[in-house]
Amino acid sequence: SSLPQLPPDPNFLPFLGTLRWLRQGFTGLNIYLRSVHHRLGPIISLRVSSRPAIFVANGSLAHQALVLNGAVFADRPPAAPTSKITSSNQHVITSGIYGATWRTLRRNLTSEILQPSRVRSYSHARRWVLEILSDRFRKHGSEEPIVVVDHFHYAMFALLALMCFGDKLDEEQIKEVGYVQRRMLLNFSRFNILNLFPKLTKLIYKSKWEEFLQIRREQEDVLLPLIRARRKIVQEENKDYVQSYVDTLLDLELPDEKRKLNENEIISLCSEFLNGGTDTTATTLQWIMANLVKNPEIQERLYQEIKGVAGEEAKEIEEEEAHKMPYLKAVVLEGLRRHPPGHMVLPHSVTEDTVLGGYKIPKKGTVNFMVAEIGRDPAVWDEPMAFKPERFMGEESVDITGSRGIKMMPFGAGRRICPGIGLAMLHLEYYVANMVREFEWKEVKGCEVDLAEKVEFTVVMKHPLKARAVPR
Numbered sequence: 001s002s003l004p005q006l007p008p009d010p011n012f013l014p015f016l017g018t019l020r021w022l023r024q025g026f027t028g029l030n031i032y033l034r035s036v037h038h039r040l041g042p043i044i045s046l047r048v049s050s051r052p053a054i055f056v057a058n059g060s061l062a063h064q065a066l067v068l069n070g071a072v073f074a075d076r077p078p079a080a081p082t083s084k085i086t087s088s089n090q091h092v093i094t095s096g097i098y099g100a101t102w103r104t105l106r107r108n109l110t111s112e113i114l115q116p117s118r119v120r121s122y123s124h125a126r127r128w129v130l131e132i133l134s135d136r137f138r139k140h141g142s143e144e145p146i147v148v149v150d151h152f153h154y155a156m157f158a159l160l161a162l163m164c165f166g167d168k169l170d171e172e173q174i175k176e177v178g179y180v181q182r183r184m185l186l187n188f189s190r191f192n193i194l195n196l197f198p199k200l201t202k203l204i205y206k207s208k209w210e211e212f213l214q215i216r217r218e219q220e221d222v223l224l225p226l227i228r229a230r231r232k233i234v235q236e237e238n239k240d241y242v243q244s245y246v247d248t249l250l251d252l253e254l255p256d257e258k259r260k261l262n263e264n265e266i267i268s269l270c271s272e273f274l275n276g277g278t279d280t281t282a283t284t285l286q287w288i289m290a291n292l293v294k295n296p297e298i299q300e301r302l303y304q305e306i307k308g309v310a311g312e313e314a315k316e317i318e319e320e321e322a323h324k325m326p327y328l329k330a331v332v333l334e335g336l337r338r339h340p341p342g343h344m345v346l347p348h349s350v351t352e353d354t355v356l357g358g359y360k361i362p363k364k365g366t367v368n369f370m371v372a373e374i375g376r377d378p379a380v381w382d383e384p385m386a387f388k389p390e391r392f393m394g395e396e397s398v399d400i401t402g403s404r405g406i407k408m409m410p411f412g413a414g415r416r417i418c419p420g421i422g423l424a425m426l427h428l429e430y431y432v433a434n435m436v437r438e439f440e441w442k443e444v445k446g447c448e449v450d451l452a453e454k455v456e457f458t459v460v461m462k463h464p465l466k467a468r469a470v471p472r
């Protein structure tokens with residue numbers, strides 16, 4: 001028998017395909033890939049550079065790769081030139097090579113910051129941010145349309161910034177951190193061109209390179225003083241404070257290099273923490289609220305559940321109460337299925353040549369898993385494009401970590417699964433519940449909800465939701 005071949009490639013002349021989607025940008029790439037999958041099946045490859053890029057659009061194949069053959073698929077490709085700088089040479093979790101350094105950094109985040117009792121110690125921050133949100137919405141009055149996503153961005157930045165730098169930040173500092181982080185994020189795809197034939201583009205796009213480095217420097221200027229201030233607090237006060245992410249990084253030792261992290265690496269890790277949990281969650285909140293505005297009967301059923309659990313007079317839904325609300329959970333899951341903020345997980349790479357779905361996956365290949373396609377697969381989901389939380393109300397619950405099988409994977413699956421999954425679910429449930437408890441969200445005449453998508457950093461609403469918040 002012959003050795004397995006690479007997955008089918010739609011392009012007779014591979015380079016032409018690459019040029020086509022470079023011209024169309026990320027939105028174009030998504031549409032192009034979807035059409036290729038329809039023609040050639042759930043696993044395809046594109047020759048982009050010397051490394052073939054493989055795309056997997058099927059939950060069962062994703063499960064075989066990421067869960068059943070997890071160790072082999074847990075690596076990341078080498079960082080492109082711009083990410084080399086933002087990741088301090090892959091000394092962060094998201095782009096870390098599968099090995100001891102990545103494991104140390106990831107374990108530090110999950111066991112020091114994202115474990116349940118530490119997450120509980122930040123509940124005052126969530127309540128504070130909820131008050132800020134409600135104040136802002138109430139100030140608008142029930143007639144004036146609110147562009148909700150701007151407020152969600154601020155709210156999520158505030159939460160993550162407090163967890164990152166400690167709970168003594170004020171609103172001005174939070175705004176400043178939000179500004180430098182968002183500037184990097186929104187320019188991310190513009191700078192991508194610098195990663196194509198880097199030696200050449202560094203010359204041709206000299207000013208773009210300088211602009212990129214300038215944005216990184218501004219980020220350093222804002223984050224470094226916060227990191228140094230924290231070092232002082234840890235050294236001086238020693239007990240009377242809630243531990244922050246930066247605190248855990250100050251003492252951490254890299255296992256291979258046997259040294260502590262330098263300041264540049266700490267900046268990259270903080271930046272990763274802030275970005276990982278803000279844009280993703282704010283985007284998802286917006287999609288969920290859009291569907292609640294578009295479907296008042298779903299919003300009403302949710303409100304009835306909230307009232308039933310918390311009581312008519314409750315002023316705030318406590319975090320623990322959210323666990324007693326199965327319909328709330330179903331609404332959030334349906335939001336993540338129908339509108340995953342990332343249409344693909346971060347690129348994976350394999351540690352050795354391997355086989356998937358009968359095709360060869362070469363060691364230097366990049367493997368991309370198509371989250372949106374998987375969650376909208378008509379062979380798995382009935383009416384996949386409809387927003388129906390009821391589908392999650394049956395006896396058989398969907399396992400969102402995918403360990404027993406993958407029907408949707410908004411957080412990825414396997415060894416690289418999003419470590420923030422618990423925190424993200426908490427934020428989504430807590431804010432959706434409280435916003436629906438306090439206000440009835442209504443469509444604005446002339447600005448009807450439009451579910452069209454646009455690729456920004458995440459996949460966002462092309463026409464951001466504008467809605468009225470009528471106090472209940």
Ligand code: HEM
Nearest residue numbers: 093094276277280281345346410411412416418419420424
């Ligand atoms: C709705 C919210 C979120 C979604 C949909 C989401 C989704 C994802 C996805 C798809 C991945 C890539 C998985 C892979 O490559 O296989 C990922 C990785 C990651 N996420 Fe999240 N995420 C969310 C919130 C968060 C939060 C709140 C944090 C941190 C506080 C976080 C931190 C990370 C980190 C550090 C990684 C890299 C993991 C690794 O490479 O080992 N995310 N996330």
